[in-house]
Amino acid sequence: MFERFLFIQYQIDDSTVHVITCNGEELEDLKSLDDNEFAANETCRLIKLFTDDESSTVHVSIAGGRKTMGFYAGYALSLYGRAQDSMSHILVLEDFEFATNFYYPTPYEHFVGKYNSQEHLNAQHAKVFLANIPFVRLRNTLPTTHPLRMNNYQFSDVIEQLNQVNQSLSLEINVTQRYIQVNNSIKADLPPREMALLMWFADYKIQGKAGLKAPTGSHKGEMSFAEQEYTRELTEEYLIHYDELKESDTNIEITKDFFDSTKSKLKKHLEKQLGNELAARLMPKQNGRSTPFSLPIDKDQIVVVNNFKDRVI
Known part of the structure; x- marks a missing residue:
């Protein structure tokens, strides 16, 4: 008995990688208030752009990177996410959480330094888990004419608009x-x-x-x-x-x-x-x-x- 599988090829190249830029220069890191504001606005803009495409399914991973970037991504998905969109985080066994030079479970033996210890761990034995994160979807609670659904709103505008309700x-x-x-x-x-x-x-x-x-x-x-x-x-x-x-x-x-x-x-x-x-x-x-x-x-x-x-x- 044969099973039929559907394989979907995803294009991953320079055209699909979005780098946060300021005045034409790529941001190497988020170390200033301006850097954080650019990251917030660009993250919010892109997630809105992707979710406006009805044929798309958006998955946001908040694992890794700066904590602020994960927060911005999760917040934006809560604002604009649809039923088919999802969010996740990656969990790893505690011993490997702060291990030196550990990036992923390797298919071969690869020893890394255990945090605050002389002991070494074999990355081949590491276990990682994909944890789906439930989130509140606000998109369908807003009419299509709501200002937050407009293309000219940035993250700071969104926050200001929502906060006005409680002032x-x-x-x-x-x-x-x-x-x-x-x-x-x-x-x-x-x-x-x-x-x-x-x-x-x-x-x-x-x-x-x-x-x-x-x-x-x-x-x-x-x-x-x-x-x-x-x-x-x-x-x-x-x-x-x-x-x-x-x-x-x-x-x-x-x-x-x-x-x-x-x-x-x-x-x-x-x-x-x-x-x-x-x-x-x-x-x-x-x-x-x-x-x-x-x-x-x-x-x-x-x-x-x-x-x-x-x-x-």
């Missing part, structure tokens, strides 16, 4: 240049309608108001008189902020459909540029179904920069 939050709304900035570091650009909506909620928070009650009517012809009046009041309030963005749209009316649609688009823009976690901390929320919407941050955490009015709130 106290500050929000700057720059009306003049039409962007928001979170914790003085991460910026996001918003279209006029979504920007005006966030400004509206921020203004309510700054003024100490309880929150903004969402409209209930969708079509003017179907609204009660009270709903029409409330829609008119909301529209006037919203247009105060919308007009500050130098936009004119006389067709805007804050109906239920407009409110829900604009709020949903705001959420998508924030998630795409800030990630789901930070976006969730900035989106207007209700404490209950019948309660008003309010920003989930304190008023002293909000700064509005508006050079159109030449003032800072």
Whole structure:
């Protein structure tokens, strides 16, 4: 009875060896802060590159080398690894762990010096074990539009983005240049309608108001008189902020459909540029179904920069 084997040939040459370089020069070792930063960024970039190829299977070995390199590789694989990817470490019998000039179990007799001893060990008798390391796979928990999935992010950016989630939050709304900035570091650009909506909620928070009650009517012809009046009041309030963005749209009316649609688009823009976690901390929320919407941050955490009015709130 014959068994059929499938052999896969892997190309291993200069084209498949990636050397960390700085300004065109190969790094011989990691001995400075800059060296470590280059190693982190390049390791993260390569693992993301390899895992973006759906036909690939990535295996990361953290055995040997500088401890920082093993950590970076394992961390990057946790961020970008898929179901088919794996990570391992190599274990060796304790006697050989620090043996002098021991590299691998040789197929022939080869004696090496035992650590801190005059005794010699035969490398032919050494035993090594491949230990698979389970790791948390975060890739599928992030949408494809998440900033960490973008190609222009380096390792330091990834760490900063993740750490922002656990920090106290500050929000700057720059009306003049039409962007928001979170914790003085991460910026996001918003279209006029979504920007005006966030400004509206921020203004309510700054003024100490309880929150903004969402409209209930969708079509003017179907609204009660009270709903029409409330829609008119909301529209006037919203247009105060919308007009500050130098936009004119006389067709805007804050109906239920407009409110829900604009709020949903705001959420998508924030998630795409800030990630789901930070976006969730900035989106207007209700404490209950019948309660008003309010920003989930304190008023002293909000700064509005508006050079159109030449003032800072």
